Amino acid sequence: MVSGVVTVEPSGPGGAATELDPLGAPYLPGRFTVPARPPTFLRRKRLHDHLDEALTTPLTMVNGAAGAGKTLLVADWADGLDLPVCWLTADADLAPGLFWAHLMQSLHGQGVLTPGEVGSPADADQVDSKLLARLAVGLAGHQGPVVVVLDEFHRVTDPGIGEQLDFVLQHAGPALRLVLVTRTEPLLPLHRYRAAGTLTEIRNAELAFTPEETVGLLRLHGLELPLAACRCLVERTEGWAAGLRLCALAAQDADDAEAYLKEFEAGQSTVADYLLGEVLTLQSPETQDLLLRVSILDRFTPELADALTGRDDAERILEGLRRRNAFVESLGHSRYRLHPLLREILRSHLEVTRPGLRRRLHRLAAQWLHYSGHLPEALAHAAAAGDWEFTAAALVDDLAIGQLFTGLRAGDLAGLFSGMTPRTTTPAAELIRAARALDHRDVTRGLAHLHRAEQTLATEATDPTAAQLSCALLEAHAARLTGAPGRAEKAARSAQGLAEEVRDERLERHPELNALLLTHLGATHLWAGRFDEARDALGAVVASPVGAATALPRQECLSHLALIDYLEGWLDRAERKALAALAEAGRYGLPPTSGSSMGHLVRAVVAVERDELDLAERLLGEAAGFGPGGADDPVTAAGRALATARLRLAQGDLPAALAATEPTFTAETVSPWERGRAAALASAAHLAGGDPETAARALLDAPDGQTPCAVQAARALLATGHPEAAIELLDAAPPEADAGPAVTVPALLARAQAHSLAGDSTAARRVLSRALLEARRERLRRPFLETGPWLHRMLAHDPTEKWLTGTTKPGGTAPLVVEDLSEREHDVLVRLARMMSTEEIAADLYVSVNTVKTHLKGVFRKLAVNRRTDAVRRARELGLL
Template identity: 60%
Template sequence: MGDPFLRTRIALPARPATFLRRERLVTRLDRALRTPLTMVNGSAGAGKTLLVADWAAGLGRPVAWLSTESADQGPGVFWAYVLHAVRAGGADLPAEVGCPVDARRVDHTLLARLAAELNTAEQSVVLVLDQYDRVSAPEIADQLEFVLRHAGRGLRLVLVTRNEPLLPLHRYRADGEMTEIRDAELAFTPEEAALLLDLHGLSLPLDATRALVDRTHGWAAGLRLCALAAQESPDPETYLKEFEAGRSTVADYLLAEVLKQRTPQTQDLLLRVSVLQRFCPELANALTERDDAESILVELHRENAFVEDLGHAWYRLHPLFGEILRAHLRVRSPGLEQELHRRAAGWLRGSGHLQETLAHGAAAGDWEFTAGALVDDLAIGQLFTSLCSDDLAELFSRMAPEASGAATHLVRAARDLCRCDLDRGLVHLRHAEEALDSAGGTGGDATARLSWALLEAMVARLSGSPDRAKNAAEAAERLRYEVPAHLLDKHPELTALLLTHLGSTLLWAGRFDAASGALSTVVGGARGASTALARQESLGHLAMIDYLHGWLGRAERKAMAALAESERFGLPRPSGSGVERLVLAGVAVDRNELTRARALLDEAADPGPVLRDPVSVAGRALVTSRLLLARGDPRAALAAVAADLGTEVVSPWAESQSAMVAAAAHLAEGRPQSAAEVLRRVPDGQPACAVEAARAQLAAGNHEAAITLLDRLRTDGRAGPAVTVRGLLLRAQAADGAADGAAVHRLVGQALTDARRERLRRPFLESGPWIRGVLGTPALQKLAAGWLTPARPRRGGPAGAEPPPEPLVVEALSGRETDVLRRLAQMMSTEEIAADLHVSVNTVKTHLKSVYRKLAVNRRNDAVRRARELHLL
């Protein structure tokens, strides 16, 4: 053609002073010397050219470099440049190979001579074709593949491109004869980004660097342009954290290199889908009102035009590119963004993508639509599940006050009840009910009425109204047959939450059997993340029932299962009402593990925006007052007893438990008559109260009255050791006063046997001085040794030497602490113990700290040794 060869096209590009050599990628490129074909495929500005140029410069051998041009006039010019680059790179090609004489074609014989010459060369030629995506002629790809195939080991071809070339790549991949580096590998890691910023004179904290990498997806050009701009800022860290992508050199680069290179139709599509987090061709078509999205998206992804393939025909934009496009959209088409959000919300709702529907409906400002989508999907329970509840609450916090309708009132009521704001929640719930009634009894409002029933049950729980909860549950049961079955299957959390609220309310009312039935249905129902909170709450309330009946072991197991449920699904801590921790604290008090009880109460203290129902409030007051009694502060215990909670019904167990605490406080201060008077006001039929009343009579010297009360006691197998052991000890005390030694030993022995299984200590500590001598007798000492009194010393040792005093374990190990200790004795690591017990490493560490404290040791080996001395292993 008469044009001279341009030396700039065959010269290695210069690397800037701030170029960062990344060894992990250089190592990957070194494989290029072992495979015929290497492809470095990435988006514009990904750092492909400089990476390969730096590698080639440090290779220590000649490299043929050619930057291709789209202006080349056919195969003849392309191959003329290839031959010139190979010779300039140091390869000794004989003149017989020839040179193309026609710009539009190349003789096949020339290509065969070139391939044959390369095949017999002593050293292979490394040929780098930069910007190969500019080569669009299919015949060039065929010719290049012919030369590569027949050159054998004599040619190592490196293609630097924005898209996949028209070569049979599948064959090279299958044969293991291809090295690839793609966009994901080209992306800078946070550590590499920190080094790059340092080369620009910028030193940022690692978290700020990570945030920048997340925003740019490690895109090389974006990082460099941001660094250059930050150099001009007086506060680089703040600039990099808050820079407006739409008004930056990054925007200029992407708009020029990516957007403006496209057709008007492609530009329009890119701008419109920029409002989406992800999109498929059908959704893109809904926004453009055309039908060409599929082919455009496939081409954009193939060309690495900042469109990422998520699989299953879904795509997303590079986050920084999307941010810039949205800013450009607002300038080019003011007001269009809100309409695009509205269209997206409509399409997504019809396709069953709820979370995205809500996000786009909110962005469009269409709150009736958005609230209606949540309610119609039967998903209002998600506001309470702790998994996405914060996101939903934040989204609907922006709801315009003028938005009205049954769905908006239901969502407002749910948000208020989430925060336990009963008064405001009731107002919105009443408005929702009025809106539903005014709309008539059409079948289309079944999901709204079922959502109302859930919120009504929660109101009943917060207000302590069992009749209201029962009515809500019955209404929900009727509505289940009007709601599409697939919605009930999709949202099992709604039924689980409703039954949990019902069970809690029935528990408050003292209807333990009915409460257990509802709560057990939840525990045995659908398992999964959406129902995890309901199962945790139900297990915690079942544990409370066992605790109130005096079955400490059962209560502890259920409470621990509740904690495991929340831990398994990563629920926030604390979550729900925290009743399971209150039960564990109560169990710890009865076992005289007072430090543990205080820690558990602190964990459940003031949990913030989680459920505070009458059961948890009364439970906290009860356990706190019992802990204060155990610590010898009866006045504080009396002050901590639950006051009137303003519930619709008075809880019989809360009333009786408060009376028992008050009576115990009076007894501790020497006022048995006051204690007896408090307990007389409690309705009959409460075994624990009857035992406490007998204790008051015994303290007043009325032994016969005490025995009469105990004889009347009928537990029907419901009362557990925490109740029955106290009754046995009171009978033993009365027998001691009557000098009936045989009865004393028999009754205390039975009490020790029953209490040992539960590690129940408080009844013995509350019994007074008379029991110490009884426990010291040989017949009973064995039953008390090691868990209630110090273990007996071992035999052996030097003659005349006193055995070393063995420590008393003041607080016994819990079941889970014992499990951890046994695995500790097996030389298992903390991580292995966590895996074996299916708990987190942090949970194991917490148990270990408790074990060390209780055994008065600081190291693992000492803990095992001490446990063996105390016969705990």
């Protein structure tokens, strides 16, 4: 015997040598054989392609749970290689010497190395470092790469073997390609291989079957199922290979395989038998009890698991299950989950073996989660336990009632509390019913529940201060829906005082509460026409820290601020805020609400003022698709009516414009701007229809101090030939402070028209120049189209404003104003009208043909045309020829 090497003695039949391991036992051939694949094995090209990368990196790891299909995948791939493949299925708790003896035997069996080249360990417990060095040198000198597959490598637990494998890998060079098939992270310095880019990894998620692959797998089992049915099956099993195969085997005996796979009860299936037999019953009683109890949870921590078991061993048990890939997955941060199919089976098993325990476990989980500050999960488990008093009180006491209106969980909470039984009549339950009713604009029902809560919260509420704060929020919401600024202010004052009594972090955890209060307050101030106070409240929400919890209130506040800007005449400001509002919820993946509706409405009415009627029509249509069920609140309803009437008036649909000005809602207080704008639009519609008397009567009930109403009254006087009276009326109208062009320009145009009708063309042009100057900044075009033919004649004979090029009259006729043509461009235009060619024009003007072409380009650009005939036609329409 050579030191460190086992000699093989002849002892087999006929004198053949039987090779023995260091313990003197024969090597079992099954450990070195590539496993055969069953007829129902599905080759998956994407995984084969990924495994091909194993030929380019020294180390490959295929890591997945039991039944994930790891071994068959690697076996199928290895069988297709035109390279030596040394396969070893590891046994449990192999000592270093025994492990390396088996690996040497695998190499010998493939003829990669002979026993005389390297030798083999003689001691089962250890291996000589010189032998490992000889092995690395021998592999490095081999012609072409050698693939070594170590299956079931999770059974190898001696850290020394990992270090020795790393040594051989580092020194064998490109001749060795090691593939580890395992359920756990192997004991090698994987971080170093990852950093160097020398590790190929296939993990559980990649091993999972896709719906398309599931179609193929089921077909191999004689089942033809559509992709949609396979997709549902994959969602339920998470693509777990063994689960899919077991389902397929069970479905072969079903009358309707598709129905069976769609509706099968996991707890009563072959999958359940497999998991209960291979996972649950093999565990200790403590582990079985833990798994059954945590099956009610989607995710959990060891501390929560301990609360459900009443013990303190959850962390040790869970970590052991995770390391063994026993269908327990670590989510990081000491959080775990069970495989969904195992969880479903264990829940069913829990109901059968321990009836009545499930509700108690849900209640325990709810109490622990609420105490630990995990409100969403606490609510879900309390509801599952049927403890609605606890569920409602937990939400209200946490000051989280605002989450029913805003945030990522609003829809989930609404669905959860839809199951609350009528027998639950605590103050918290009534507050939640009130919130749900108000969210659907049912003010009457909402106030009824709110008042019932207020009558009993002092004596029955678990936290009266929190309940009173919730009442204040809901009172402000109801005030907004009814247009009652006084009630909103009272609720806000009450909330401010109550907030000072809250001495913990609940208000910081729920910024949506204050954001919603200020939003409702700002909206009622806006309705009342108190724009400065509205800006203060709405602006405070916009300036608050951003986050998903306050995204929808910020969206509403931005859109309401945009409406104020529009009403004050500032189109650019209004458009910017409306666009910002529309983007606010989208960045957090929140569904659109009434704030989205108002943003589109403001953009629509701004588009009308710029004479972009197609865009306005589209935006108005989009605005109709947003918001919760029920009627609009007063501000949104007024904004919708304003945008609709303004657009229909611009389109010449006078009956529709008049219909839109009729109020379709009631409010406790009158909104001066809503009443004034509706009257002004109705007057404009009558005036456009040739009825100045009715136009004037439409303004009789309008509030005083409304510039749009004064402008329409002046236009009605002008239509009846009274320019002096119109000027007097405009002079008497109090100027609106900080009004923008959309307010001031129509007034200036009315004044310019009055001067023109009175024969003072100098004053008319002076006022018109000022109107053009102010309108240019905001691209305000529509008022110029609605002032009548006098303006068209004035501007056509004195074109100076390039920014108005392209503005069209109703019906799509010529632009009002063009950029002034140069003298030479006008000469070219005159000759175009005479049907002269480019060469003839050049000869007539004594210039080159290229010069004429340059002038033609200028004419086409300034007249907004592309052809000679169009240029001539447009010039004649504008009086330039």
